[in-house]
Amino acid sequence: MLIPGWLRKALPRPRTPWDWVLLVASTMAGVGMLPFLGLIAARLFSPDSNLILIWANAYTFWIYLPAYPVAVAALALRRWMAGGLAVVVVAFHFAWVLPDYRPAESIPAEARSAPRLRLMTANVFYENPDESGIADEVLDVDPDVLFFQEFNRDIGEALEANGAAARLPFRQAARGKGYNIAIYSKFPFEDIVVLPAGSRGLIRATVRVEGIEVVLYDVHPSSPSPGETGEDWNAEWKAITAMLNGAPGPLIVAGDFNMNQHHRWYRKLKDQGLDNCHEERGRGNATTWPKNRKLRPIRIDQVFHSAGVVCLSIREGEGEGSDHRPLIAELAILP
Numbered sequence: 001m002l003i004p005g006w007l008r009k010a011l012p013r014p015r016t017p018w019d020w021v022l023l024v025a026s027t028m029a030g031v032g033m034l035p036f037l038g039l040i041a042a043r044l045f046s047p048d049s050n051l052i053l054i055w056a057n058a059y060t061f062w063i064y065l066p067a068y069p070v071a072v073a074a075l076a077l078r079r080w081m082a083g084g085l086a087v088v089v090v091a092f093h094f095a096w097v098l099p100d101y102r103p104a105e106s107i108p109a110e111a112r113s114a115p116r117l118r119l120m121t122a123n124v125f126y127e128n129p130d131e132s133g134i135a136d137e138v139l140d141v142d143p144d145v146l147f148f149q150e151f152n153r154d155i156g157e158a159l160e161a162n163g164a165a166a167r168l169p170f171r172q173a174a175r176g177k178g179y180n181i182a183i184y185s186k187f188p189f190e191d192i193v194v195l196p197a198g199s200r201g202l203i204r205a206t207v208r209v210e211g212i213e214v215v216l217y218d219v220h221p222s223s224p225s226p227g228e229t230g231e232d233w234n235a236e237w238k239a240i241t242a243m244l245n246g247a248p249g250p251l252i253v254a255g256d257f258n259m260n261q262h263h264r265w266y267r268k269l270k271d272q273g274l275d276n277c278h279e280e281r282g283r284g285n286a287t288t289w290p291k292n293r294k295l296r297p298i299r300i301d302q303v304f305h306s307a308g309v310v311c312l313s314i315r316e317g318e319g320e321g322s323d324h325r326p327l328i329a330e331l332a333i334l335p
């Protein structure tokens with residue numbers, strides 16, 4: 001087969017054993033970039049369409065990191081093909097990760113004097129051997145509204161035992177497929193309803209904060225777990241985003257989302273006009289799960305809100321005994 005002259009000149013011509021080592025290594029490095037390029041193409045043209053792509057997107061920050069040393073080494077050694085492929089991967093990764101490091105947005109003057117709502121949301125973990133630690137953390141935080149995921153009788157009894165429940169006299173729990181959720185509140189509920197959203201459902205409640213009506217959504221959709229196709233996860237988020245689209249505000253949506261900023265449904269929520277507290281406060285790189293496990297940490301617990309709400313601060317708690325860190329958000333409710 002005849003090779004065009006321009007390509008023949010571009011191809012390396014190994015003359016020494018070291019040249020051969022470099023050729024084999026650069027070829028392997030270039031081939032190693034192909035799966036990353038495949039994941040990038042899938043994210044662009046078929047995002048989150050199956051379980052593998054859902055997990056790959058969830059770990060966007062971590063899985064593309066090998067491309068950086070490959071790009072540096074290949075370019076330094078003038079291995080242009082491998083270097084070029086690695087640079088493409090690095091460019092996409094950089095574009096996807098960089099927004100997590102944007103500075104905090106300015107807080108409007110009217111938000112500093114507006115009525116406030118302190119929200120705490122916590123996945124207590126169904127295998128938690130002792131929920132008293134989380135119950136004591138609730139007592140210390142003293143939230144106005146408390147969302148639970150993987151709620152159970154033990155955490156309810158722990159809140160009763162330490163006096164935290166007395167501060168949050170209004171409450172509602174709901175059963176879901178395998179897991180329960182609950183809302184505790186200092187404010188009386190104007191209405192509260194358990195809504196179907198796939199296999200688990202969610203709780204929607206309305207409260208008044210100094211006369212201003214605020215709608216709350218406690219969500220915990222299915223996890224994209226091994227052995228599943230991801231269809232349930234996508235179906236639940238399709239139902240949730242449809243429910244929230246155009247919903248009257250101000251509203252607050254929080255809980256264990258089982259997704260992060262690299263999934264299409266996260267972007268869908270933002271396209272529908274909801275803001276994320278971590279991004280708003282310049283903490284997009286924060287992580288909440290898994291805690292004390294071998295997997296690299298990511299942020300799958302979220303607090304979103306509509307116009308009419310400003311996030312003044314958000315932080316991660318301890319969540320003793322859980323594999324999640326709870327979130328504590330201070331929210332201004334604009335008149």
